[in-house]
Amino acid sequence: MDVFNDIRAKKSDIIKAGCELFKLTFCRNPPEDLEGLRFDIISKRAAAGSIKPEKLPPTTGAAAQHSLRAYLQTRDQLLLQSPSLDVLENGWKQGEQGYAPVPTTDPIALRYLLKFVSCNYAGDSDTLRCCCEKQGVKHISVCGNSCQNIHQPDDNRSEGDVGELDEGLE
Structure with a gap:
């Protein structure tokens, strides 16, 4: 992990290097990539009936952004100069109150999966007949237009956010 120095x-x-570090954090003998490790963990935990997202390794996109932020911080400390690189190119985006971390560059799910799991309920979203309400999840922009409780992400979306996935879902 000398790359961070x-x-x-x-x-x-x-x-x-960041992805390798995450793989080793979650498994002694990890597969080739983080997605393979995530799949292995999900498969094992699904069989046991309990998948907790907070216990999963990050996606490659999330690990990449975290690694870039960690490198930037390490570099700034080594050079005693802040910021020593363009923060917007190293895991950060411009937020409402300054810089905000880019959580990931990965989409929240594959397009065909979002199409499959999105809500199409035409009635009042306060009722438990709405699949989103029944599962206790927020409605997202891929939910059917008739869904009354759609969560709209802000305009400062990063790559891979829900809004970019809307194209071509029809």
């Missing part, structure tokens, strides 16, 4: 490290090397 190298002030001239390439972005691709930082991301690769």
